[in-house]
Amino acid sequence: QSALTQPPSASGSPGQSVTISCTGTSSDIGAYNYVSWYQQHPGKVPKLLIYDVSKRPSGVPDRFSGSKSGNTASLTVSGLQAEDEAAYYCSSYAGSIVVFGGGTTLTVL
Amino acid sequence: EVQVVESGGGLVQPGGSLRLSCAASGFSFSRSWMHWVRQAPGKGLVWVSYINSDGSRTGYADSVKGRFTISRDNAKNMLYLQMNSLRVEDAALYYCVPADLPWGQGTLVTVSS
Numbered sequence: 001q002s003a004l005t006q007p008p009s010a011s012g013s014p015g016q017s018v019t020i021s022c023t024g025t026s027s028d029i030g031a032y033n034y035v036s037w038y039q040q041h042p043g044k045v046p047k048l049l050i051y052d053v054s055k056r057p058s059g060v061p062d063r064f065s066g067s068k069s070g071n072t073a074s075l076t077v078s079g080l081q082a083e084d085e086a087a088y089y090c091s092s093y094a095g096s097i098v099v100f101g102g103g104t105t106l107t108v109l
Numbered sequence: 110e111v112q113v114v115e116s117g118g119g120l121v122q123p124g125g126s127l128r129l130s131c132a133a134s135g136f137s138f139s140r141s142w143m144h145w146v147r148q149a150p151g152k153g154l155v156w157v158s159y160i161n162s163d164g165s166r167t168g169y170a171d172s173v174k175g176r177f178t179i180s181r182d183n184a185k186n187m188l189y190l191q192m193n194s195l196r197v198e199d200a201a202l203y204y205c206v207p208a209d210l211p212w213g214q215g216t217l218v219t220v221s222s
Contacts, residue, residue, distance in 0.1 A: 036209070038154070046154060051209040089154050096168040098144065098156040 004090055004101035011107040012080045020104045022073040022090035030071040034093035037075045041086045082108050111135040113205045118216030125195050131188040131205030139183040142208040145190050147201035195220045
């Protein structure tokens with residue numbers, strides 16, 4: 001049960017776009033369209049941003065978008081805002097289990 | 110409003126047991142897959158277990174397989190996690206997670222002698 005691979009950190013200036021990658025295998029991301037992304041501010045409960053690769057729950061700004069190509073999923077944050085500074089986690093269904101990425105800390109410069 | 114409220118956490122000695130509960134409301138619980146996810150202090154999110162909508166299918170992380178059991182009572186809108194043979198490394202904030210919906214606040218499990 002290997003974790004998905006995310007870069008430990010990412011950064012961007014206000015107004016810019018940042019893309020966070022999440023690399024898995026043909027047994028998880030590559031096999032299923034069940035990738036989710038979560039945002040977690042320090043001391044807070046994780047918030048669902050994206051599910052089923054690219055769907056946004058109601059209330060999530062369209063600045064957040066998800067995609068997938070092969071075994072890699074991506075989260076793009078457009079028009080970066082100071083409040084976007086947080087940790088971001090990806091997850092994927094993998095048959096009988098679910099796997100998470102190690103998390104990416106996004107810094108807004 | 111979707112709401113899940115976890116309970117049952119606490120301090121337990123290594124080798125001990127705890128039963129976590131999760132009360133769900135505001136969504137169709139009986140149609141929802143449910144998960145338990147944990148997070149140790151200062152660490153990332155770790156998936157623990159899932160159960161499908163009618164309870165006929167379950168899955169576990171290797172680290173808890175054989176020690177933890179997930180179950181649900183759709184008549185009561187309740188999710189459970191029975192945790193046996195607890196280890197120090199099981200200490201974490203445990204979240205009840207309805208698939209594709211908001212998370213609860215979590216319940217803290219501390220394993221220490």
